[in-house]
Amino acid sequence: MLRNIDYEKIIETICYVKGIKRNETLKILGDREYKYVLLLLLKKYKCSDIEYVHKDFPISSKTTVNYGLKKAEERFFINKEFREMYFEIEDILEKTSRI
Template sequence: MDIGKYKQSRYDAIIEIICNYKGISKEQLSYILRDRECKYLLFLLLEKYKCTDVDYIRKDLRISTKKSIRNNVKKAEEKFFINREFREKYFELEKIAQKIL
């Protein structure tokens, strides 16, 4: 399997995890951007599994620059360290991701 397809499959799995968590379909993915907590959870998982490729994110989330992605990851990390409930949700999603990936 080439690296591009491997990253794409990981990216798709993370998107599916977040959509299932939020109870939405992939077509409704734009709703995640409205919910900051879910958006930050998504970016933390994407960062952890090294799936922050601008091409993938541009297609689904309409975020077009690496700087925007970096800023979202930075805000997500800040929230992770400040908010205990957010951390618990992240660890819950990470357990699911570990089983799938």
């Protein structure tokens, strides 16, 4: 069940889990795992508007985003720890959206 979860909530939750401030979002790209989680969550909640991504991250094209998303999906199916991290962040998003 998709709730009204927007781009900002996803970014804030990843920053919270990673332990960084909102103005340090570039650190998300430095950690491949969190970058992949971000891309998967943006896709799931249909927040993948490229303008928002360009605002916070130096991603040059939609092709780069699509390639990252493909890698993220591969990692999701292969890596158990990655899946657990993804579901943990997703649970936090779901809990905060109910409030």
